[in-house]
Amino acid sequence: MTADAIKARIRTVPDFPKKGIQFRDITTLLADGEALAMSVQELARLSRTGQFDSVAGIEARGFIFGTALAIQLGLGFIPLRKGGKLPVETIGEDYSLEYGIARLELDPSLIATGERVLLVDDLLATGGTAIAGANLLRRAGAVVDRALFVIDLPELGGAKALAAHGLNAEAVVTFEGH
Numbered sequence: 416m417t418a419d420a421i422k423a424r425i426r427t428v429p430d431f432p433k434k435g436i437q438f439r440d441i442t443t444l445l446a447d448g449e450a451l452a453m454s455v456q457e458l459a460r461l462s463r464t465g466q467f468d469s470v471a472g473i474e475a476r477g478f479i480f481g482t483a484l485a486i487q488l489g490l491g492f493i494p495l496r497k498g499g500k501l502p503v504e505t506i507g508e509d510y511s512l513e514y515g516i517a518r519l520e521l522d523p524s525l526i527a528t529g530e531r532v533l534l535v536d537d538l539l540a541t542g543g544t545a546i547a548g549a550n551l552l553r554r555a556g557a558v559v560d561r562a563l564f565v566i567d568l569p570e571l572g573g574a575k576a577l578a579a580h581g582l583n584a585e586a587v588v589t590f591e592g593h
């Protein structure tokens with residue numbers, strides 16, 4: 416029921432940002448206080464089977480849910496930023512996603528060796544973004560084996576791709592089709 420209520424608040428926009436993409440737009444979910452709170456509660460519930468020292472979120476939409484979850488769990492938040500945004504020395508990964516290519520960067524001094532980091536993003540499609548995020552965190556010394564999403568698009572194979580990289584992926588809701 417909770418998942419259905421959350422799903423009902425997500426808007427689907429065809430052919431954005433490219434023809435053939437069914438864009439799952441979370442802005443309608445964010446604008447609904449009850450649905451937003453439920454989404455964060457569901458992420459917190461999924462996280463309870465693990466022990467974490469911090470939460471990392473992926474710019475931009477992953478910052479919203481990742482920060483809210485970190486506050487809920489009483490943990491710090493690690494931002495994985497898009498290329499060229501951080502004012503210090505960074506490590507970076509280039510990657511492909513459902514509709515393009517991008518780069519993520521991390522300030523490795525934010526991570527203690529062996530720190531257990533929970534990776535969070537709004538949506539899992541091909542998994543390219545989350546794998547790049549996990550790679551960065553691991554290069555900085557973190558232990559990363561869990562990733563949580565509000566939305567999974569299973570037909571794009573993201574969870575399988577993450578599993579091949581040692582990451583267990585779970586999501587609050589799924590959408591069939593692209």
Ligand SMILES: O=P(O)(O)OC[C@H]1O[C@H](OP(=O)(O)OP(=O)(O)O)[C@H](O)[C@@H]1O
Pocket residue numbers: 473474475476477511512513514517536537538539540541542543544545573
């Ligand atoms: O599983 P993948 O195929 O890698 O796609 C998923 C990623 O795509 C979207 O981010 P986008 O790069 O559009 O950035 P935004 O959050 O800044 O809108 C989404 O927020 C995920 O991070």
Ligand SMILES: Nc1ncnc2[nH]cnc12
Pocket residue numbers: 436437438439440512513514538540541568593
């Ligand atoms: N179909 C989709 N909708 C929203 N964000 C996405 N990121 C990657 N694929 C997406």
